[in-house]
Amino acid sequence: xKRALQWLGAGLLLLLVLLVGLALWxxxxxxxxxxxxxxVDGLSAPLRIDRDAHAIPLIAGASEADALFGLGYAHAQxxxxxxxxxxxxxxxxxxxLVGPAGLDTDRFLRTLGIGRSAQALLAAMDGETRALLDAYxxxxxAALATRSGPLPPEFVLLRAxxxxxxxxxxxxxxxxxxxxxxxxxxxxxxxxxxxAARFSLAELNDLHPPFANDPVVTTADYPQQYRxxxxxxxxxxxxxxxxxxxxxxxxxxxxxxxxxxxxxSNAWAVAGERSASGRPLLANDPHLAxxxxxxxxxxxxxxxxxxxxxxxxPGLPWVLIGRNEQVAWGTTAFHGDGADLYLExxxxxxxxxxxxxxxxxxxxxxxxxxxxxxxxxxxxxVRRTRHGPVVSGLFGAFEPPLDAGRLVLALRxxxxxxxxxxxAALRAMNRARDAxxxxxxxxxxxxxxxxFVFADRAGEIGWQVAGRFPLRATDNDxxxxxxxxxxQARYDxxxxxxxxxxxxxxxxxxxxxxxxxxxxxxxxxxxRLGHEFAPPxxxxxxxxxxxxxxxxxxxxxxxxxxxTVSLAARALLAAAAQAAPQTTAGRLAFERLQAWxxxxxxxxxxxxxxxxxxxxxxxxxxGDDLGDLAPLTVERSEMTQALINVLAGRARARDxxxxxDTARTETCAELAGEALDAAATELAxxxxxxxxGLRWGDLHFARxxxxxxxxxxxxxxxxxHRVAVGGDTHSPAVAALAARGEAPFAAVHGAGTRLVFDLxxxxxxxxxxILATGQSGHPASDHYGDQLExxxxxxxxxxxxxxxxxxxxxxxxxxxx
Numbered sequence: 001x002k003r004a005l006q007w008l009g010a011g012l013l014l015l016l017v018l019l020v021g022l023a024l025w026x027x028x029x030x031x032x033x034x035x036x037x038x039x040v041d042g043l044s045a046p047l048r049i050d051r052d053a054h055a056i057p058l059i060a061g062a063s064e065a066d067a068l069f070g071l072g073y074a075h076a077q078x079x080x081x082x083x084x085x086x087x088x089x090x091x092x093x094x095x096x097l098v099g100p101a102g103l104d105t106d107r108f109l110r111t112l113g114i115g116r117s118a119q120a121l122l123a124a125m126d127g128e129t130r131a132l133l134d135a136y137x138x139x140x141x142a143a144l145a146t147r148s149g150p151l152p153p154e155f156v157l158l159r160a161x162x163x164x165x166x167x168x169x170x171x172x173x174x175x176x177x178x179x180x181x182x183x184x185x186x187x188x189x190x191x192x193x194x195x196a197a198r199f200s201l202a203e204l205n206d207l208h209p210p211f212a213n214d215p216v217v218t219t220a221d222y223p224q225q226y227r228x229x230x231x232x233x234x235x236x237x238x239x240x241x242x243x244x245x246x247x248x249x250x251x252x253x254x255x256x257x258x259x260x261x262x263x264x265s266n267a268w269a270v271a272g273e274r275s276a277s278g279r280p281l282l283a284n285d286p287h288l289a290x291x292x293x294x295x296x297x298x299x300x301x302x303x304x305x306x307x308x309x310x311x312x313x314p315g316l317p318w319v320l321i322g323r324n325e326q327v328a329w330g331t332t333a334f335h336g337d338g339a340d341l342y343l344e345x346x347x348x349x350x351x352x353x354x355x356x357x358x359x360x361x362x363x364x365x366x367x368x369x370x371x372x373x374x375x376x377x378x379x380x381x382v383r384r385t386r387h388g389p390v391v392s393g394l395f396g397a398f399e400p401p402l403d404a405g406r407l408v409l410a411l412r413x414x415x416x417x418x419x420x421x422x423x424a425a426l427r428a429m430n431r432a433r434d435a436x437x438x439x440x441x442x443x444x445x446x447x448x449x450x451x452f453v454f455a456d457r458a459g460e461i462g463w464q465v466a467g468r469f470p471l472r473a474t475d476n477d478x479x480x481x482x483x484x485x486x487x488q489a490r491y492d493x494x495x496x497x498x499x500x501x502x503x504x505x506x507x508x509x510x511x512x513x514x515x516x517x518x519x520x521x522x523x524x525x526x527x528r529l530g531h532e533f534a535p536p537x538x539x540x541x542x543x544x545x546x547x548x549x550x551x552x553x554x555x556x557x558x559x560x561x562x563x564t565v566s567l568a569a570r571a572l573l574a575a576a577a578q579a580a581p582q583t584t585a586g587r588l589a590f591e592r593l594q595a596w597x598x599x600x601x602x603x604x605x606x607x608x609x610x611x612x613x614x615x616x617x618x619x620x621x622x623g624d625d626l627g628d629l630a631p632l633t634v635e636r637s638e639m640t641q642a643l644i645n646v647l648a649g650r651a652r653a654r655d656x657x658x659x660x661d662t663a664r665t666e667t668c669a670e671l672a673g674e675a676l677d678a679a680a681t682e683l684a685x686x687x688x689x690x691x692x693g694l695r696w697g698d699l700h701f702a703r704x705x706x707x708x709x710x711x712x713x714x715x716x717x718x719x720x721h722r723v724a725v726g727g728d729t730h731s732p733a734v735a736a737l738a739a740r741g742e743a744p745f746a747a748v749h750g751a752g753t754r755l756v757f758d759l760x761x762x763x764x765x766x767x768x769x770i771l772a773t774g775q776s777g778h779p780a781s782d783h784y785g786d787q788l789e790x791x792x793x794x795x796x797x798x799x800x801x802x803x804x805x806x807x808x809x810x811x812x813x814x815x816x817x
Contacts, residue, residue: 027780029149032077035806038146042069042138043813049074050808052801055775055783060302065135067303068317072139073811075297076166079314079777081154082293083140083174084163085707086315090114090173092370097160098708099373106370108394110380114180117416118172129424133168136317140166142811152778154709174315175422175447179415182448185480185532186339186411192482193341193400194629196223197232202653207622207633209641211519211535222482229485231343233401264517264534266561266732267330267453268542269461274511276551277760280455283557284321284330285751286311287734292704292720293777293784294752298769300800301430308430309767309799311753318426321755323767327432328757329454332515334465336449336530338414340478340493342387342486343407354385354408357489361386387412387486409483414468414496415447422447425466435460435506442466443499449530451515457759463513463520464504469497469529479528497527512546514539516732535641537567537730545732554768557756560732562794568640568730569598569610575647576617579672585684586677588691589613600735602697602726609676609694611728611737611745612683614643616675621646621668624660631740640730647672697724699745702735704773719779723792725750754796768796 034051045062047070052058055078059070075083088094092110094102125133144163151162195204201221226232265286272278288295300309301319310322321330347353353360363383370378383390392408393399400409425444432438435456442452442464449467454460470480470493478484484491503521505513514520517534545560546552573593581587589609596606618634621643626633633639645651647668657668680691687694703710706719725747727735735747756768772791776783790797 026150030152031149031778031781032143032147033809034077035804035808037810037812039812039814040073040142040146041814042135042142043811045813047811048809049811050800050803052803052807054786054797054801055781055807056298056300056797056800058300058302058800058803062303064303064306065132067301067306068132068136069139069142070811071299071301071312071317072136072141072166073143074139074299075312075314076140076143078775078783079293079297080143080163081152082295082707082777083166083314084160085154086174086177087166087170090118090170090177092368095370095372095378097158097373100375101711103370103372103378104394104396107378107380108391109177110368110370111382111389111391111394112180112411112413113382113384113389113416114173114176115169118169118176120418121176121420122169122172124418124420126421126424129427130168132427133171133317133423137166137168137171153780157709157715171315171317174313176415178313179448182333183339183413183415185335185337185530186341186413188532189341189480189482190395190398190400191633192222193226194398195633196226196482197401198629199223200653206645206651206653206656207639207642209645210531211533211641222478225477229343231402231407233403264335264734265330265332266514266516266538266542266734267332267451268512268514268546268560269328269330269453269455269463270546270552270557271455271461271507271511272459274546274550274552275760276553277758279457279758279760280328280459280461281552281554281557281759282323282328282330282453282455282461282757283561283755284332284453285561285754286321286332287736287749287751290702290704290748290750290752290772292706292773293775294704294772296753296771297775298753298771300763306431307763309763311755311769317423318430320426321753322430323757323759323763324430324432325457325763326434327438327454327456328759328766329429329438329452330515330755331453332451332517334449334451334467334530335517335532335534336465336467336469337480337528337532338449338468338470340387340412340470340480340491341391341483342385342410342412342491343402343483344385344387344390344410344486346406346408351405355487356386357487363390383408385410385486387492388416410486412493414470417468417496420446434458435462439464439504451517451520453513453515455757455759460507461513462504462506463515465502465521465529466499467502469502469527471495471497472528479531481531497529501527503529512543514542514546516542535568535730537571538732538734541565541567541732554756554758558754558768558794558796561751561754561756563732564600564602564726564728566598566600566728566731569596569600569607569728571644572614572640572647573598573610575644576672578669579676580669581673581676581680583677583681585680585691586673589676589680590673592691600696600726600728600731600733602695602700602724604696604726605692605694607696607726607728608683608699608745609680609691611700612679613676614640615744616679617643617672620671620675621656625654625656696726699743700725700728700735700737700747701743702747702750702772703738703743705748721773721785721788723788725792751791754791756796764799767799769799770796 047066048060050058057074061067092106095106267284269282296311308319308324310319345355347360365383368380387410390408391411421444428441438454445466446468452464473490516539518536518539519533581590600607646656701722702725704721709715709719725735727733729736736749738746738748752772758766770791771787774783774786
């Protein structure tokens with residue numbers, strides 16, 4: 001027995017040694033090779049990729065095509081899983097990998113026709129841009145061809161097939177996916193359609209109030225029009241079943257990882273007269289879905305006619321946010337209205353036809369088969385009207401209460417319209433010689449609706465809107481606010497706003513421009529561009545910081561990017577000043593909040609008290625009125641302005657504080673006090689601390705999710721990052737709350753990258769940047785999260801650091817001697 005135990009112990013030890021050795025071998029063999037010399041197909045001349053200590057590449061090629069080849073090569077080396085996963089989503093093939101959990105997404109994207117739209121955009125692309133896109137694609141495929149070791153661990157763990165060669169269509173489909181994530185306006189129409197079944201226009205304006213300068217919906221009472229048209233089923237007012245797990249698609253998912261639904265970004269530029277150096281400064285920090293790895297990839301490209309550095313998107317060529325030798329630029333989502341839903345009336349006896357202004361017409365129909373891992377294939381029937389694909393039936397428990405035998409919903413989306421030239425515009429932006437050149441390039445940008453902030457070394461700064469904005473008739477009562485009757489021609493688009501007519505600003509007297517997704521369209525502008533703008537609080541705080549000193553430098557710009565003060569918190573606390581908590585914990589919390597400056601510091605108690613209070617208060621004020629529709633509205637962070645209006649007595653439609661389920665009449669002060677009592681008591685009970693011992697960072701952590709392995713409990717900690725952060729949805733340092741689920745205070749949107757450009761210096765010294773994670777998407781890489789701590793502390797990196805021998809890769813043409 002003793003000898004047997006000895007042999008068993010020796011065998012287990014040997015097995016352990018073998019497993020450790022296998023793990024070490026796999027780690028080394030599966031990581032990309034950053035150094036040496038390789039011969040590859042697709043190059044015209046030798047290409048150098050030098051990586052610094054954080055694996056940020058400087059790609060130097062003999063031509064623009066070769067430099068883009070190198071970018072594709074670097075993207076595929078560092079982000080292979082991310083690219084392949086996004087490609088699979090865009091193709092509507094997620095269920096092949098993850099089983100039935102991916103079916104809703106596949107069904108939606110097949111119905112929307114992302115692949116078909118991408119093919120049309122590719123077919124219409126000019127020859128020069130297509131050739132350069134093909135060079136990028138060749139670089140991706142060269143990286144695939146030169147891999148000699150095992151694939152990254154996601155392929156192994158998910159038993160995914162090896163990645164197929166990358167194609168130009170894959171890049172364009174990813175671009176379409178990006179555009180979809182940045183077009184949440186039609187999903188807001190779904191929300192309004194559901195709410196219109198129960199509420200009047202005045203009540204809807206209380207629930208979703210406009211901000212100062214925003215368009216106000218007053219032209220028509222569309223809920224009343226819906227009732228006159230017989231849009232809703234008789235069961236609509238009592239419909240229920242909106243459970244926490246229902247309606248995944250209607251909850252504004254992030255398809256591409258860019259993130260959806262009204263979070264956005266900050267960008268601003270300071271003119272030379274407000275700069276310590278006398279030359280402009282520009283800062284940009286896009287606030288999108290927090291993921292591991294981040295969606296951004298930093299790179300510098302050097303080639304004749306192309307010297308540019310900044311943030312790129314793996315899967316696409318060129319730099320999206322960056323600067324060249326003469327011009328710097330940043331971008332934020334405009335939050336305009338580039339999509340409309342239409343109610344399409346079915347033929348009373350033939351469901352294969354729908355009504356148009358000229359009579360009934362047949363649907364354009366076809367079927368697609370979706371393969372589902374571990375289950376039977378699913379056939380998706382796709383119908384299209386003259387407006388676009390029919391999207392009814394795709395929203396689960398959030399499906400609007402329409403009579404399915406009489407009406408369906410169709411979507412018209414500007415990004416899917418022919419004539420896109422966005423990649424050519426992006427190339428021209430990268431090569432712009434001055435601000436005028438840059439503004440001219442923006443006229444070709446049509447795939448998404450964006451604000452661009454720019455500056456050049458000659459001293460010009462500015463802001464410009466770019467994108468495709470539908471022209472709607474002046475008598476369009478719905479105006480993109482809610483689904484319009486598709487059989488009435490007056491609700492059709494008549495074209496798009498000419499690019500040269502889009503609003504912008506150059507060299508303002510105040511010495512700076514700011515874009516934070518708020519409505520900056522000047523009063524009196526003739527076209528209605530949107531109505532879902534972000535609250536102005538971030539923009540106002542940035543302006544406060546810019547005005548606080550006479551001269552700025554790169555350090556002061558970086559300090560604004562990590563500012564955690566929320567002006568929304570200050571406004572809400574002012575409106576709630578009459579709250580009357582009754583418990584000791586509630587009164588102590590109220591005293592602390594009233595003396596607080598609104599700084600969402602990670603180590604402060606007040607931010608946690610405020611947000612826990614706000615969650616309780618939203619439900620107390622609006623929950624009884626909304627009933628089963630509460631998940632559509634009460635859990636949304638945009639309710640802050642609605643709360644302020646109600647507490648300040650500015651709500652117009654009804655007394656929202658008077659509960660309908662009680663005999664007595666409640667005041668807003670009473671509800672606010674009760675909600676704070678409940679929040680403070682609950683926090684103290686769950687944390688085991690008193691009010692003063694609470695810390696925002698205990699429950700407010702940045703959850704940088706891995707797609708899709710964060711959904712696997714025992715793998716989550718190996719693939720995603722979680723760190724305590726300050727800020728909230730409305731501070732300049734955005735760390736937007738999840739608002740629902742098991743961790744409602746977790747930050748799920750934030751700055752995946754921060755960049756500052758100083759035009760007093762050339763490209764070598766005029767760039768500071770950082771990622772939220774690291775360059776690599778391989779969890780065993782040293783660069784999977786090596787920038788996270790610097791990002792957390794608000795630090796940045798210089799453009800390019802020292803390159804070691806292990807980080808110097810030379811690619812040579814395969815057929816060159």
